[in-house]
Amino acid sequence: MAAAVSSTLPRLVPVAAGIGLREPHREAFVAAGSPVPWVEIHPENYLVPGGPRLAGILRVRRDRPVSCHGVGLSLGSAGGLDPDHLMRLRALYDRLEPGLISEHLSWSVTDATYLNDLLPLPYTEDSLDRVRRNVDHAQDVFGRRILVENPAACIAFADSTIPEAEFLAELAARTGCGLLLDVNNLYVSSVNLGFDRSAWLDAIPADAVGELHLAGHARMTIGGEELLVDDHGSAVGEAVMALYADVLDRIGPRPVLIEWDNDLPPLDGLLDEAGRAQRLLDATMQKQRVPEAHCAG
Template identity: 50%
Template sequence: METSAECGAGLGLKPQHFDEARKCDAPGLWFEVHPENYMVAGGPRIAWLDAVRERHALSLHGVSMSLAADRAPDTTHLRRLRALADRVQPALVSEHLAWSAWGGHYHPDLLPFPRNGAALSRIAANIACAQDVLGRRIAIENPSHYLRVEGHEWSEQAFLAELVQRTGCGLLLDVNNVYVSARNMGFDAIEWLDAFPGEAVTEIHLAGHSVDVNSQPPLLIDSHDAPIADPVWALYRHVIDRIGPRPTLIERDEHIPAFPVLLAERARAQAILASAEVAA
């Protein structure tokens, strides 16, 4: 089984690319999936995933633990996720720092929260619960921000660092989320990244974004439906120069191009990782 240290730049695994993904022999290539699409006992999807896993490392990137919610993650969900993880032995497991369920009501989105002491205690307990049931460390992703939330007592970087300290979790640094948030909220992305706890980063995400022109002022949206923008590439290189190579995922969830197009974008990230390894 490949470890995260052996992972270079990876791609999100899409059903239309299964055959090409399975056959591709690019060094360091790995694939990420949303585990919610594969938490089944059998069928074609899990068979395809098994086939890809024979050649490439996998990452499970969850979207429904609701770690910032008012109660512990659903135990049935975690047990099903563990069964999948035990089957495919992923190099990486990650989840979002957000909530989608509250008071027994589910919302089909990843929603923000005030970074206060109560939230810190609640989320740390939820992460610890998830890691205990899964029997493995997970990485927590920094979110995109679109509006100002009142009641913050911690900076985002300090909040994440404290979660790492309390739970032993890792961090998934989404560079596009930082760029989108910086543009929407008016802060300096470089300064934000320089304050991020880089030693805890186990994975990096890169993605494209879009502009919501119906908002005033217009908002950048973490839409995963376009090539990675040049300013995001520049931020990525800055991060890698600072913290060293980390497994890096190219995300594309809408307007998905042909597999060779994604491979070319992935090759750009791989080249940055390779140059950092030489410099080290």
């Protein structure tokens, strides 16, 4: 049964390009005024109830919407969600009032052991029911909808019985959750696994997509085979930008975020990437004559 969730928030995320705000950039970002209309953070970096780090992000929140992109909830865990982690997230969200909340379609906890990675899961009915229960639980605790992000994959499970896009679509239908469409992850997975990106996009319910992500990826050779790795360590590639333009044409404008976590450039480099994304977004909005809009989780 889908959770009862709220979409009324005091500061909504605009349909515009934002950046993932990392601590090394925070002071420069505040000093620069309002270089982008919204930012996204990893909430796990702000779970301590006090101190300069939390005070800093609350200062950012006074001037613009903040989105929270979780990395530790472990929606795919068979044992359910960690209650302590869940309540610490809720305490932060109650204080920060993020415009959007998102989590990964992955698992990272087993038998009370936390694994510092976002691990894949097979796409089966059992997995779907497990993730459904966990998403419902999270939405009940938070009192609002969350977005679930498509992963970047290097392998496919032999026992998967449901295509990824259909898995996500069914999850959204059963829980009322939204989807975070990571364009770079879609590109990386499609190249590594050889599936049709167009068919994947056709299977995704456009009205469930609440946010887009863009990031850079790396190429690695493993066992003589070249693979793409979603490393968030470089500018967005041209092929990913082209796919982003196609996504905008298909589903319409959405809030879009630049993720850059490794080998961080100066803040201006990140803002330049947001400018690239914004120009394509502006062109789509002009072409489709879309008025200014906002999105809420």
